[in-house]
Amino acid sequence: MGDNGRTTVGIVGASGYGGVQLVRMLCEHPKVDLVYLGGDSSAGKSYGDIYPHLAHQVNLTVEAVDIDTIASRCEVVFLGLPNGLACKIAPQLLDRGCLVLDLSADYRLTDMEVYKAWYGSADRADHEVLSKAVYGLPEIYRDRIPHTNLIACPGCYTTSSLLAISPLLKQGLIEPDTLIVDAKSGTSGGGRQGKINLLLAEADSSLAAYGVTRHRHTPELEQVCSDLAGHEVKLQFTPHLIPMVRGILATVYATLRDPGLVREDLRTIYSVFYQNSPWVRVLPNGIYPQTKWACGTNVCYLGLEVDARTNRVIVMSAIDNLIKGQAGQAIQCLNLLKGWEETLGLPKLAFYP
Ligand SMILES: NC(=O)C1=CN([C@@H]2O[C@H](COP(=O)(O)OP(=O)(O)OC[C@H]3O[C@@H](n4cnc5c(N)ncnc54)[C@H](OP(=O)(O)O)[C@@H]3O)[C@@H](O)[C@H]2O)C=CC1
Numbered sequence: 001m002g003d004n005g006r007t008t009v010g011i012v013g014a015s016g017y018g019g020v021q022l023v024r025m026l027c028e029h030p031k032v033d034l035v036y037l038g039g040d041s042s043a044g045k046s047y048g049d050i051y052p053h054l055a056h057q058v059n060l061t062v063e064a065v066d067i068d069t070i071a072s073r074c075e076v077v078f079l080g081l082p083n084g085l086a087c088k089i090a091p092q093l094l095d096r097g098c099l100v101l102d103l104s105a106d107y108r109l110t111d112m113e114v115y116k117a118w119y120g121s122a123d124r125a126d127h128e129v130l131s132k133a134v135y136g137l138p139e140i141y142r143d144r145i146p147h148t149n150l151i152a153c154p155g156c157y158t159t160s161s162l163l164a165i166s167p168l169l170k171q172g173l174i175e176p177d178t179l180i181v182d183a184k185s186g187t188s189g190g191g192r193q194g195k196i197n198l199l200l201a202e203a204d205s206s207l208a209a210y211g212v213t214r215h216r217h218t219p220e221l222e223q224v225c226s227d228l229a230g231h232e233v234k235l236q237f238t239p240h241l242i243p244m245v246r247g248i249l250a251t252v253y254a255t256l257r258d259p260g261l262v263r264e265d266l267r268t269i270y271s272v273f274y275q276n277s278p279w280v281r282v283l284p285n286g287i288y289p290q291t292k293w294a295c296g297t298n299v300c301y302l303g304l305e306v307d308a309r310t311n312r313v314i315v316m317s318a319i320d321n322l323i324k325g326q327a328g329q330a331i332q333c334l335n336l337l338k339g340w341e342e343t344l345g346l347p348k349l350a351f352y353p
């Protein structure tokens with residue numbers, strides 16, 4: 001804690017898309033002071049040179065990663081790094097007493113064999129650390145979050161999909177193995193590092209699926225769904241890249257157990273399920289969410305429908321992948337870790353018309 005009683009916070013991976021969203025929100029957060037920014041190729045640069053529009057607010061230079069420096073300055077550290085790097089530095093930060101919020105996939109999967117199968121990574125030595133990590137989806141694991149010092153923040157597709165699915169599984173409303181998740185993401189979901197498929201010339205005016213049957217968020221979804229259902233669940237997840245920058249729309253389909261369930265029942269069930277979740281809005285009947293409503297906010301909008309003809313439920317979920325799907329959710333978890341209001345320092349109003 002700083003001399004002024006505020007919590008000192010650092011970000012490793014500050015130049016990335018998640019990093020810059022963290023900077024934007026943490027600068028406005030009433031309980032924290034942003035004191036450290038770390039990176040690799042951006043080390044040595046003033047943050048205002050990387051993001052000139054933030055120069056008047058952030059007077060920090062990005063530094064090369066040095067654990068002792070970070071731990072000497074920061075009580076809390078956000079890691080916005082590519083997969084496979086957080087597990088190399090989180091254990092050392094935890095040893096030095098920092099609270100760590102990891103935005104990557106390194107600590108999300110509880111079974112290391114599943115992790116290896118989907119991420120193809122070599123053996124890791126941090127099994128004990130992994131066993132202490134809590135999956136940072138507050139709407140499902142709110143009670144667990146304050147009891148750890150390592151949060152594994154969920155992926156963006158998983159956040160939007162799981163908020164749509166959870167009431168269905170928790171209340172036993174569907175046949176779990178009929179779950180299908182069809183999701184569309186904006187290009188910022190792929191990060192700021194240059195990738196050819198994310199170039200405007202490649203992504204513009206085109207819509208395509210990718211990672212069909214093998215996207216890394218499949219085991220993450222199945223892990224949480226199995227936990228909610230109380231038995232192993234397998235589902236179909238198909239992501240798509242859509243020509244817009246921010247936002248995810250996940251549409252979930254499943255067969256209902258009770259053919260008599262109607263849309264109004266579903267709305268009541270969802271409203272009760274999320275009554276203590278300030279970042280989830282269950283929309284009125286017949287209203288379907290648009291990604292632009294969530295853009296720039298930590299809100300997840302849910303739209304519900306039942307097709308009596310096919311006996312299927314359809315749930316649509318819209319979030320901003322960089323906020324509720326990443327940086328905002330990490331700050332929501334920090335608020336819970338510290339016992340602060342869950343909404344503190346987080347944006348709720350979209351900037352689109
Ligand atoms: N984008 C999204 O919608 C979401 C992303 N995620 C996950 O969050 C994490 C961050 O994603 P995102 O913000 O998109 O990533 P970006 O590609 O935009 O940024 C990556 C950051 O990591 C830094 N970095 C890379 N290598 C090193 C290193 N060896 N040492 C120190 N810093 C390094 C880069 O720093 P520098 O520029 O200095 O090299 C950069 O700041 C990823 O694991 C991603 O999978 C999770 C949910 C949603």
Ligand SMILES: CC(=O)N[C@@H](CCC(=O)OP(=O)(O)O)C(=O)O
Pocket residue numbers: 083103104105154155156157185186187188189190191216217239241
């Ligand atoms: C559009 C796009 O490329 N999206 C990314 C998902 C980003 C994300 O949440 O990734 P992590 O699970 O690695 O954190 C992808 O499909 O890999």
